Each structure stands twice: as structure tokens, then as C-alpha cells.
Amino acid sequence: MKGNEAIAHAAIRFGVDGYFGYPITPQSEVIETLMEQAPWKTTGMVVLQAESEVAAINMVYGGGACGKYVMTSSSSPGVSLMQEGISYMAGAELPSLIVNVQRGGPGLGTIQPSQADYFQTVKGGGHGDYRLITLAPDSVQEMADFVALAFELSFRYRNPAMILSDGVIGQMMEKVRLPQQRRRRTDQEIREQCPWATLGRTPDRAPNVITSLELDSEVMEKNNERIQAKYRVIEEKEVRYEEVQCADADYLLVAFGSAARICMKTIELAREEGIKVGLLRPITLWPFPMKELRRYADQVKGMLSVELNAGQMVEDVRLAVNGAVPVQHYGRMGGIIPTPDGVLDALKKKLIS
Amino acid sequence: MDIETIKSPENLVYAKPELLNDHHMHYCPGCSHGVVHKVIAEVIAQLGLQEKTIGIAPVGCAVFAYNYIDIDWQEAAHGRAPALATATKRLLPDRLVFTYQGDGDLAAIGTAETIHAANRGENIAIIFINNGIYGMTGGQMAPTTLRDMKTSTSPEGRDVATMGNPLRILDMLALLNGVCLATRVSVHTAAAVKKTRRMIKKAFENSMAGKGTSIVEVVSTCNAGWKMTPEEANDWMVEHMFPYYPIGDLKNI
Numbered sequence: 001m002k003g004n005e006a007i008a009h010a011a012i013r014f015g016v017d018g019y020f021g022y023p024i025t026p027q028s029e030v031i032e033t034l035m036e037q038a039p040w041k042t043t044g045m046v047v048l049q050a051e052s053e054v055a056a057i058n059m060v061y062g063g064g065a066c067g068k069y070v071m072t073s074s075s076s077p078g079v080s081l082m083q084e085g086i087s088y089m090a091g092a093e094l095p096s097l098i099v100n101v102q103r104g105g106p107g108l109g110t111i112q113p114s115q116a117d118y119f120q121t122v123k124g125g126g127h128g129d130y131r132l133i134t135l136a137p138d139s140v141q142e143m144a145d146f147v148a149l150a151f152e153l154s155f156r157y158r159n160p161a162m163i164l165s166d167g168v169i170g171q172m173m174e175k176v177r178l179p180q181q182r183r184r185r186t187d188q189e190i191r192e193q194c195p196w197a198t199l200g201r202t203p204d205r206a207p208n209v210i211t212s213l214e215l216d217s218e219v220m221e222k223n224n225e226r227i228q229a230k231y232r233v234i235e236e237k238e239v240r241y242e243e244v245q246c247a248d249a250d251y252l253l254v255a256f257g258s259a260a261r262i263c264m265k266t267i268e269l270a271r272e273e274g275i276k277v278g279l280l281r282p283i284t285l286w287p288f289p290m291k292e293l294r295r296y297a298d299q300v301k302g303m304l305s306v307e308l309n310a311g312q313m314v315e316d317v318r319l320a321v322n323g324a325v326p327v328q329h330y331g332r333m334g335g336i337i338p339t340p341d342g343v344l345d346a347l348k349k350k351l352i353s
Numbered sequence: 354m355d356i357e358t359i360k361s362p363e364n365l366v367y368a369k370p371e372l373l374n375d376h377h378m379h380y381c382p383g384c385s386h387g388v389v390h391k392v393i394a395e396v397i398a399q400l401g402l403q404e405k406t407i408g409i410a411p412v413g414c415a416v417f418a419y420n421y422i423d424i425d426w427q428e429a430a431h432g433r434a435p436a437l438a439t440a441t442k443r444l445l446p447d448r449l450v451f452t453y454q455g456d457g458d459l460a461a462i463g464t465a466e467t468i469h470a471a472n473r474g475e476n477i478a479i480i481f482i483n484n485g486i487y488g489m490t491g492g493q494m495a496p497t498t499l500r501d502m503k504t505s506t507s508p509e510g511r512d513v514a515t516m517g518n519p520l521r522i523l524d525m526l527a528l529l530n531g532v533c534l535a536t537r538v539s540v541h542t543a544a545a546v547k548k549t550r551r552m553i554k555k556a557f558e559n560s561m562a563g564k565g566t567s568i569v570e571v572v573s574t575c576n577a578g579w580k581m582t583p584e585e586a587n588d589w590m591v592e593h594m595f596p597y598y599p600i601g602d603l604k605n606i
Contacts, residue, residue: 018440018443018444020440046440046443048440048443050436051465051466051469052465054433054465055436055439055465055466056436058429058430058433058437059436059440060440061433061436061440062436062438062439062441063440063444065441066407066441066444070444084430085430085433092428187445198407198426198427198441199425199445199448200404200405200406200424200445200448201423201425202404206423207424207426208426209419209425209427210426210428211410211426211427211428212428213416
């Protein structure tokens with residue numbers, strides 16, 4: 001099935017309580033699949049087509065405030081509209097899942113694939129000091145698997161999580177093994193797992209108030225410090241990445257999502273020519289595999305960050321290695337997908353010759 | 354009669370609603386918000402819904418509504434309360450879910466969320482405070498500011514040729530099939546407060562009965578923003594606001 005369809009099926013099977021979304025290419029199959037599956041008849045999952053992405057993300061805020069598993073999906077221009085809500089959820093420390101099946105920008109741009117929302121996703125996007133847990137799938141299987149992982153991390157740390165995909169992964173068809181159907185949690189289970197949730201105030205506790213507002217600067221700074229401390233824990237514990245033929249590599253490709261798929265072929269082509277190339281694929285874009293990249297700086301002669309954009313993740317790769325080895329970028333924009341040959345040529349021109 | 358006698362339970366003629374806590378309200382003296390808060394607290398208790406109610410607070414003067422009524426609350430982004438309420442009520446259909454919104458929140462920045470929640474007939478109650486001005490930010494023009502009314506962003510008075518006409522959004526909402534109650538009330542006299550209590554109760558009952566969206570517009574004063582005494586503000590509201598925003602039901606099914 002398609003990556004987008006896999007997300008929808010995985011959400012139902014995970015026991016998601018609510019999906020709120022607005023159609024946009026190239027990810028409308030998510031809501032279409034949900035509407036076709038009609039999970040409200042089986043698991044009781046709510047599926048609602050909102051009037052805008054602004055409304056959709058605020059519905060997610062409301063559902064997250066109730067401690068429910070709630071999610072939305074969109075593509076780049078729609079995700080821009082959601083930034084306010086994402087910032088509010090980070091501020092109010094609400095869990096949720098947002099899926100971005102990226103397309104090319106800026107503006108209305110193109111409906112073709114892109115990875116140009118890296119900055120928006122991992123550097124902020126909305127206002128204020130916050131971070132978004134970001135998972136980057138490179139297969140239809142990971143589209144399905146990361147639904148559960150994103151909710152797990154999101155609830156563990158009370159922070160929104162994003163699956164940052166792109167039009168290639170969303171639209172391509174692969175075999176996928178879906179998880180077993182889980183039942184949705186009862187309100188009583190939610191009360192136990194999320195004592196902060198607004199499910200109605202029981203006599204044994206004070207009112208639960210979900211807010212990001214605090215006008216006393218002293219207290220607001222403390223709130224920020226608490227949130228930042230949480231981010232440091234996530235950076236320490238939740239980095240995920242994949243290494244491909246890195247052990248003997250002289251050159252390292254760094255790529256996520258569909259770009260990483262292309263780099264797999266580049267590794268083959270390069271090794272046929274006797275150039276030892278490996279790939280480090282960040283699975284979490286935030287937290288970013290800083291230490292792991294720094295380690296490879298002692299081994300390789302150079303790194304090439306391959307992205308479907310003008311050069312965004314390359315800045316984090318450079319920060320990670322801090323000048324220890326040359327780091328270059330190769331990318332295509334506007335919905336053009338780099339070829340394995342193109343990546344190999346860029347590697348030779350920018351780092352070898 | 355000494356103070357202790359006056360305070361004794363058998364002589365008590367008025368008590369603060371149980372759900373209204375002891376936090377000092379930040380509202381200006383003379384403002385309508387405090388009265389509406391009290392009425393909401395009374396009605397929730399009267400219906401026995403204190404354990405089943407989730408309130409959605411707006412951005413505006415009532416941003417701190419959650420500090421005063423002892424129920425669970427969500428604080429929304431400006432204008433988005435009906436979106437939060439939509440999800441909350443759909444995910445928790447046996448709860449009472451209401452939003453509390455001002456005119457800027459509901460009729461300017463949140464117009465789309467308001468109209469579409471009502472059009473879907475979400476089983477929520479919307480308490481809409483219309484005082485014709487942005488109070489929290491210091492008295493700027495609202496969508497509901499009357500023609501020729503002076504505010505800090507219409508210092509010469511609202512010029513409808515360039516600033517548009519005051520928006521009667523309740524009239525628009527009443528047209529929608531999803532809406533079961535669209536009514537205008539006020540809280541400037543004891544009788545008016547009584548009527549408001551009745552309509553808010555109806556709105557909450559509608560939410561629990563799944564009858565659709567209920568909107569109770571409270572035509573209110575903002576004496577600080579209007580730069581009047583509370584009494585002058587009440588008179589001004591009756592004389593100027595009521596003709597344009599007439600009190601009564603537009604729809605009550």
C-alpha cells in the first residue's frame with residue numbers, strides 16, 4: 001500500500017482516538033483512507049474533516065488536552081498554518097502526532113516531493129523556545145511503525161511529535177506489515193496515565209487547567225527551564241539513526257527519508273568504483289545524532305549531506321563535526337529528485353577531486 | 354443587629370456559588386464578566402455537572418476565566434475555542450463542553466472556527482460576551498464596535514465606509530441548521546441576570562442532550578474601555594447597544 005494509507009491503517013490499529021485534518025496534496029489519502037475504513041464503527045475513533053489546517057491543529061490541541069491519542073496530517077503549506085497550534089501545544093506540554101508529507105515550496109510551490117521543511121520542523125516554525133520530536137521515515141513500513149513510536153515518545157515527554165515524511169514516501173507503494181489491532185484506552189486508563197488531562201474534575205483533585213500562559217516572568221522563566229530540561233533528556237535518550245556500510249567508509253553520506261533511499265544506491269555505485277562510501281541516516285531529526293556524526297569525523301575524509309532542498313540539515317551536520325572534516329551539501333529543489341549518479345558525481349566533485 | 358447575626362446562616366439571603374473560588378478577579382469594577390462567571394458557576398452546580406464539565410477559555414479579557422471556576426479548563430489560542438470544543442465534545446460525548454469568548458475572539462479572528470463548529474452542529478455551548486470593544490488590549494475597535502463609536506483604533510469614531518459595519522454575527526449563526534439556540538441576553542439588572550441564567554441553563558442542557566450548537570450572546574458593558582462609570586455604561590448600553598443588538602431569541606428550538 002501507499003505510505004499515506006499505511007499511516008491511516010496504523011493509526012486505527014494503534015487505537016488512536018481522533019484524527020482531524022484538511023485535504024492537501026500529496027497526503028489526502030490519509031483522511032480518504034480513514035473515511036473509507038470508518039473506524040468510528042469499529043474502534044470508536046473520531047475522524048473529522050476540519051474547515052482549515054488552523055482548525056485541525058486546534059482540534060488536536062483540544063483532544064490532546066483530554067489525554068487522548070489525537071493526530072493530524074498535512075503537507076507543507078498546511079503545516080505552515082499549523083505552526084501556531086504546535087507552539088501552543090509545546091507550551092502547554094500536550095502530546096499529539098502531526099504528519100507532514102512534504103512538498104516543494106516556498107509558497108504554493110509544487111505538489112512534488114521535497115524536504116525543504118527541515119528548518120521549520122527542527123528549528124522552531126512557531127514562536128518561542130520549543131522543540132518538536134521529529135521522526136523521518138524512509139519506507140512505507142516506517143510510515144506505519146512510526147505512528148506508535150511517535151505517540152509513545154509524545155506521551156512519555158508530553159510534547160508534540162512529528163512524522164516528517166515527503167511526497168515520495170507518502171505516495172510510493174511497498175509491502176507493509178501492520179501492527180495488531182489494539183483497543184482504545186478507557187477514560188479511567190487515561191485518568192491514570194494522564195492525571196493532568198481535562199476529563200472532568202473529580203472531587204479528589206484540583207481543577208486541571210491546560211494553558212501555556214503565565215504573566216509572572218519569574219514563573220514563566222521556571223516553566224521554560226522545566227521544558228528545556230525535558231528537551232535535554234530527550235536529546236540524551238531518544239536519538240535514533242541507521243548506519244549503512246559505515247565501518248570501513250572513507251566518505252559519509254548523511255541523508256534522511258527519501259534522500260537516504262537514493263543514497264543506498266549511490267553506495268553501491270561508489271563501491272563498484274572502489275570508493276568506500278557509507279550512509280548515516282538520522283531517524284530522529286530532533287534530537288539529532290550529533291555525537292554519532294562527531295565520531296565519524298575521526299574516521300572519514302568528508303561528509304556529504306544529501307537533501308531535497310537547498311541545504312538545511314547540512315548546517316546541523318557541520319555543527320556536529322565542528323570543522324573536523326569538510327562537510328558539503330548536495331540537493332535538488334522544486335520537486336526534482338536527485339539520482340544516485342548525481343549524488344556520486346557531487347561527492348567526487350565536492351569532496352574527492 | 355450585629356455583624357455575627359447578619360452573617361449567621363439563617364439570615365443568609367445570598368451566597369457565592371460553590372464552584373466560584375476565592376481568587377481575586379482581575380476584571381475592572383463594573384465589568385459584566387464577573388456576573389456571567391457567577392451565573393455559569395451556578396448553572397453547572399444546579400445541573401450537577403461539576404465533574405463532567407470542560408470549559409474552554411479564550412484570549413481576551415476572559416483569558417483567566419480558568420482561575421475562577423473550579424472545573425477543568427483548556428486555554429485556547431485566540432479565536433480557536435470552538436475547534437478545541439469540537440474535539441473535546443466529540444471525544445467525550447457525555448461531557449458538558451462550553452466556550453467562553455469575547456467579540457474579538459469569536460467574531461473577528463475566530464469567525465471561521467465559530468461558523469463551522471455551529472454549521473456542523475457541534476453539541477457545545479458558546480457563551481459570547483459582546484461589549485463592542487477589545488478590553489484586554491486597551492480599548493481597540495472590535496468587529497462589533499458600533500457605528501461612530503470611538504476606540505483607540507477608531508479615534509474619530511468607527512467610519513463604516515472604511516472600517517465596515519458592526520457585525521451581527523449571532524444573526525448569521527441563527528441561520529445555520531446546526532444551531533438550536535441563538536439568543537441575546539444582558540446582565541445589567543437583576544431581572545436580566547435571571548433571564549441569562551435561564552438561557553445559559555438551556556444552552557448547557559442542549560449540549561448534554563445533543564441538540565446542536567447553542568450560542569448565548571451577552572450584550573455587555575466595558576465601562577473602562579468605554580471610559581464611563583459602571584452606571585453610565587449600563588445606560589449607554591441600553592440606549593446604543595440594544596437597538597443594534599436587540600435582546601431576545603433569534604432561534605430557540
